[in-house]
Amino acid sequence: MTTDIERFCVKFLARPETNIDEAKFIEIFHEWIRLHKLEGxxxxVADYRHVPNGPGIMLITHDVNYAMDWANGEFGLYAQRKLGEGETHKDRILGLAKATATFGALLESDSRVAGNLSLEGGKFYYMSNDRLKVPNxxxxxxxxxxxLEAVAAELYPGKTVSITRKENDIRDRLTVVVEVENSVDIGSLA
Known part of the structure; x- marks a missing residue:
């Protein structure tokens, strides 16, 4: 039953025009902690830029770990749910997607990266972080x-959405691609 799935991740990819010095995220995330810029x-802040295809710069929170991630050679905003609200799996996915979109919109608007960071809101990955309950x-x-279809209907009302399983090694996490045909501003999902 899907109602008890609690551990999963989402990732919104950066658009190709993104060109940024990732070290700026360290300063930004430390400031966000100091100024309580996000709920929770x-x-x-953790710096994993030395790890090939790793999580890059992370902001650790009580409920979610956020990372400017390079997994599989794709740069983007990754969020790993640890705790959070929502009675159903669908509610928890929607909550994490919206929280991640809020994070992304706030990050894009920061003057230190504005114009150099652009996140695509019209496509995200859902990754199971519980291989026992959600094997690949x-x-x-x-x-x-x-x-995921119910979440997509709320995030992208009136749009045609494709939801496909990403072909990967059976030992990897189950990864699903949720995507609309046209580009979407990540801030509109928040």
């Missing part, structure tokens, strides 16, 4: 797909 308890199988994809 902001804890720390067609059956698990079929089980969670209705929740």
């Amino acid at each position: 308890t902001l804890i720390d 199988t067609e059956e698990a994809f079929t089980a969670i797909k209705p929740d």
Whole structure:
């Protein structure tokens, strides 16, 4: 049953025109902690730029870890849900997607990166972080797909959405691509 799935991630990719010095995120995230720029308890900033295809610069919070991530060679805003509200899996996905969009819009508007960072809101990855409850199988994809369809209907009202399982190694996490045909401003999802 999908209602008890709690551990998962979403990732919104940076648009190709993004050209940024990632070290700027360290200063920005430390300032966000100091000024309480986001809801919840902001804890720390971690620099993993030395890890190939790794999480890059992370902002650790009580509920979510955010990262300017390079996994699979794709740069983007990654959010890993640890805790959070929502009675159903669908509610929790929607909550994380909106929180990540809020984070992304705030980041894009920061004067230190404005004009150099652009995140695509019309496509995101959903990744299971619980291989026991959501293994990387067609059956698990079929089980969670209705929740992703319901989330997509709320995030992209009136748009045609494709929801596909990403082909990857069976040992990797189940990854699903949720995508609309046209580009979407990430701020509009918040």
